[in-house]
Amino acid sequence: MKLFYCCYGGAHTSVTCASIHLGYLPDDRVPSAAEFAGVPFYDKMDNHKLGTPVFMGRDALGWDIYIIGMKNVKTLVIPAMKSYLNACGMDQSDFLLVNALVELHPITSISGVATRKFGLIYPGRPLTIWGIRKTYPKFLALVKDVKENLQVRGNYIRTATDFS
């Protein structure tokens, strides 16, 4: 079972969502800026590696959580991945993709470009953290929705199995 959080650069929003999902970031408050330093892969994805999924961990329900940056062409990358798996005859019922690009603070977007594209780690990285913290409740709501859906999905499959 594999779940991919997708965003533009694979460095900020998807990493934040995956970290909340896996408990690396708190789900009951806005974390401090220092807590982001402990988040694996935050602001680390190089532009020339975009499209590479990164494994973040496995959650309590057994889902492998990945992040992937797709620039602004997820309508190209997602069909390519899915049609390839289809061609390989792979069952995709446990392959889920979640768009982590919630309504971002413009500072996050601008500073994200500054760090990843232009290499301006300072002040880019602190500004991305500032922007992410501003919109943190939206990430919490997204991850909460995802987890609830996964839970319901798991219950449904267990129930269906019991009846079979």
Add this chain to the structure above:
Amino acid sequence: MMRIIYYSHWGTYAAYTMAALHTGLYPEDRLPPDDWIWAQHELCLRYGEQTGNLIYTGMDEQFTEIYTLGCRRHGEMIVRAIQHISDIFEVHETVHMISAESLDGMLPVLLQKLNSRDNSFTKMLFKDWFYRSYPKCQHAFQNGKLCNPEGNQGFS
């Protein structure tokens, strides 16, 4: 079993020509008949914009499945995505992604913009493009010149 995916900006121009040469649909030593050229034009009209979707072309003598894929300007990113997805899902068959981007040229961009109107002018442009690109595709295929940004093989 192996899979080969020819990719370029559009999946139905040079990438498809390469795939058709590989599967034997197109002859290696001469131009295909006009009916086949118009058939590829029809393919471009119908599926040219469906970038991101693999198009199955056929199998070669070694039962290698041959596909084409339109990647627009994001070939490198999609190559990485597919290769890593292949590892993640433990797909046992090898996949080779081969770039045909250098064989497309500029005319397909114009053709795709004009292809909303299927008329004798677009057909003429397509035929002109085909006649120019086919020898390059033949040459590249026969020589097997391969290079690609991810260290796989493609055509230079």
